[in-house]
Amino acid sequence: MSQLRVSNISKSFGALRVIDTFDLNLSAGDRHAVIGPNGAGKTTLFNMISGWIPPDTGTIEIEGLDVTGHPPEKITQSGLARSFQKNTLFDGLTVAESLRLAVQAHSPVRFNFFQPARRFGGLQQRAHEIARQMELEDVFENEVRTLSYGQKRQLEVGLALACEPKILLLDEPAAGTSPAERATLVRLLTTLPDNMTLLLVEHDMDVVFGVCTQITVLNYGRVVASGTPEEVRADPEVRAAYLGESAGHGEA
């Protein structure tokens, strides 16, 4: 059964058609990337799938359940979690507190308002596991604002991961990172559980080719090509529209 099915969605802002009849069908464990030049509509697409913007037309289904038009928190509760291109973190909290909050959102204790949260050791345990997974163990008790940029990007992914999603949407996880930080990210993303579905928007081809097995190329809101990395790389239209040097870079 398909885990995420996006059928025929479109979005216009004024006269500008940002996404034009887009389709996507992901099964459990897929590693899919959406690439395309700036303004291709990638972030809008993400915002629609994760519930931040309602699509003009079309439907979005998670595990056969229609979630079109649901607000972001409902979508997350349905098993789809996302990260943000621009760090959207709890700057004044520690890594531990941040991750714990995300874990708690999917625990039955989230409405408990009369028992000390520290009694629920499971939250802390799980937060710590995710910190270890995202290689943030050593800064676990540090305030988020004191983290390095690369660590903040790791926490971005960690917060989405803490929602125990079946489908993980990552919006340019490597945006603004150094080559070393990027290498760490690719390493971390390749260790995600096999049955977790991953949808990635990314500019950096090292990350895309390092992590994903399926690629959709978007330009001016339309799908230009889609297929395996090899197919996409070979596609003349893609080379012309977008990849150019990056494709060669990816092969190197």
Place this chain on the structure above:
Amino acid sequence: MTFFLFNLLNGLQLSMLIFLMAIGLTVIFGLMDILNLAHGAFYMIGAYFGYVVFQATGSFWISLAIAPLLPLVLGFLLQYFVLQPLIDRGRSAHLDMALLTFGLLFFVIGLIDFIFFETLGLTFMSIDKPAGLDSYINIGTFYPSYRLFIIAVGFAVALLVWVVLERTVIGAVVRAGVDDREMVRAMGVNVYFVFAAVFALGCGLAGLAGVVAGAELSIDINMGVQILIPTLVVVVLGGLGSVKGCFYGAMIVGMTETLSQAYVPALALFATYMLLAAMLVFRPQGFFGRAPKTV
């Protein structure tokens, strides 16, 4: 009928007074994201300084010309040397500035109380209406000519603000800034100077309203707080940052306050607040405000 006309004009007069206050508040918010709760303080400063100038010169007109300059200058200094540096140091514009200017309002009220009441022993003061505007005009009913003057001043300022915003370079910069703050930064103009200038003009208009009000209403320690509430209502109704909305909002609030007082006194105190609450519940961005960005 004449009773209605009388109240209509009273409503218009109040609308114009509130408009003079609200226009500065809303443009400052639209451009700088600062909810300047000290706006009521600048109104008071205008009125009290107007009273001082009037006592010294005996002329309403000199007072009207000079008194708004003090809040204007103080407004410039406040924005350029206090608020902007704080925002640059990472104080969030939104809430910290609202709190800070709120403290400033308290401070100014305390200061005026200390100077005028405790030291000079003055409580309720007023500025004498100038010759020619101190009588009644027969327009079907006998109506105080000074209130017509207030209406005229309001319309004149509204027209002036419209011309400045729509027809001048600085107006273009301000309009662009209200729509998209980042754009002004990118345009390479000295943004901080524009900010401070707009802030100063807003405060100057509040001061002008203070002087004008000082000859009609009494000058007392509660005047700043009293006008601030309807002003805030206007700004919310019109939409934070919207000049057009500010004008219509002022009309609605001025009329609601006056007409409810005249016809349904039991509702007089509530009407405005109910308007405000209803607006915020059903359409928080106001009549002409931009819809909040979702992402």
Place this chain on the structure above:
Amino acid sequence: MQETTEENWAASVDTDSSRHDPLDRTALRDQRNFLVISAIGLVVLVVAPLVVSDFYVSLLTEILIFGLLVSGVNLLLGYTGLVSLGHAAFMGIGAYTTAIGTSLLDFPVWAMMICSVLASFLIAYGVGILSVRTKGVQFLLITLAFGEMFHAIAEKSRVTGGDDGMTNIPRIDLEFLGLDADHDRVFYFFVLACFVIAMAVLRRVVVSPFGRVLVGIRENEKRMLAVGYTAFPYKALAFAISATLGGLAGSLWVQHGFFVNPHLMTWQMSGEALLMVIIGGSQAFFGPLLGAAFYVLTKDFLSDLTEAYLLFFGLLFVLVVAFFHGGLAGFAATLARRMRRGSAKQEGDQ
């Protein structure tokens, strides 16, 4: 570059082996600090009325009552990041509920105190549902609007004496304990008991999973939605709980002064509540109490010199917002941290 960071990490692991322990040590340390500070504070609050003059007992009572109100305000301001300019109205609702029930309807005071708490909770929950959909400045304005609406009702209502308010409100009957609450010291201890209970409840709330959600909303509401929280019910409940403390404060306030008038509900009063929170320190649990103490005592001290106390508080408020975001409590904490670090450094040097 990479290597040095790793060395630093290694070093920090060596000196502090607790880092890898998944136990929530921050919360445990916080709880310990809280218990120590509460114990010290409680001793001070119990001993103080026994050694000061009658006049200061009355001031202490005022501090506790304002402490209740502003601790409630702080649940919104400090924990959730919402600035309400209408909270005095809920103090007023508590005050008028008690006043009407006892002096007009002859119900016992204890029953009316319970009614006050319930009334303020329910009304605030309704107002909260309507208000918390807005944010930032809009929230500030909508709470102002609701607050002033309640103020207008109190001012207009003839049953409650309009602008003059109501007088001769009785205090709670403590005869079953053999005590007479008309004695200020007895009443003080009654207020203290209410205060301790309310603060214990509030403490439970802020350290609960619910309380942590509020902090998350303050830090980044957008992210809270993204990780799957529906922020709305949390904010509405926080609003109601915060107003309930105000309601209790109001009920005690009428008993303390034997009277109530609409001035208690003005937005200036709400503003002064914000002032107490900010001056005391909005990020600390007991910051508001410090702020209330500072406010009441300084106002009393200043009133000998001038009626224009707002001159001073306004300026102080501006300075605290601009430069000392932690307020008095934050200042004390920084001082304590410096001293600890200083002594730790000395040990390290040796």
